[in-house]
Amino acid sequence: SDCLEYKVLEKDECAALKMGSFLAVAQGSGGQVTKKIALVGKGLTFDSGGYNIKAGPGSMIELMKFDMGGMAVVMGAAKTLSEIRPENVEVHFISAICENMVSESAFRPGDILVASNGTTIEVGNTDAEGRLTLADALIYAENMGDMDYIFDIATLTGAIIVGLGREYAGFFSNDQDTADVISASAKFGGEKLWQMPMPAEMLERTKSKIADIKNVGDRAGGSIQAALFLNEFVKRTRWAHFDIAGVAWSWGLSAATGYGVRTMVELVERL
Secondary structure (H helix, E strand, C coil): CCCCCCCCCCHHHHHHHCCCHHHHHHHHHHCCCCCCEEEEEEEEEEEEECCCCCCCCCCHHHHHHHHHHHHHHHHHHHHHHHHHHHEEEEEEEEEEEEECCCCCCCCCCCCCCCCCCCCEEECCCCCCCCHHHHHHHHHHHHHHHCCCCEEEECCCCHHHHHCCCCEEEEEEECCCCHHHHHHHHHHHCCEEEEEECCCCHHHHHHCCCCCEEEEECCCCCHHHHHHHHCCCCCCCEEEEEEEEECCCCCCCEEEEEECCCHHHHHHHCCC
């Protein structure tokens, strides 16, 4: 009705008003959120590479429908968590969904982009697009406020396949306690996962002369440089990045593996 309105007082507001009598009755009902978690999945529904087009043997352009594997993990975790309903946790499921195609309006090598937090990014390679989409998604997640953890999942780099093969995923974290829980969660879920280093000095390779940062560095340690790039867009929250490029797809079955869902669900329940 246009002549009625209502106001909802949250628990903190009631406490500030010293409503002890009311809160005493309400406290037995539970449901208090004690953890807020964001799961952020890379959602490239097809990746041509853009103007740095995927070409030649090993480019895997014909398989790039799986470049939304991170988003699929997030959606799979959302479905499972909605069914088991872990208590006292609020989980947000986020993905920046698009294609990376070649056209007259496509972005180009050498472009300077501006992320939603004002960071300027020099495009060194249009085929390093996943980290660009994730940058704004991570900023969005952190700006939702009071997030305890942010985890991004992505088929991000070929370098992780070179380093760990097609059975292990790699993960990176800015907090070792969180990393320990991640390792235990993956082991419990039966998913092979290896913690990777984040040496701060390697961030120098992504420095730009004309912007705050470049989206690529050199070829050595490519998956590490990608993780360090992403970490620049998470300023105050415990965070981890999962690079599942080698494990999201079964080359033998020509089908998605579902890797990561079990680890994400167990992680949410343990934190």
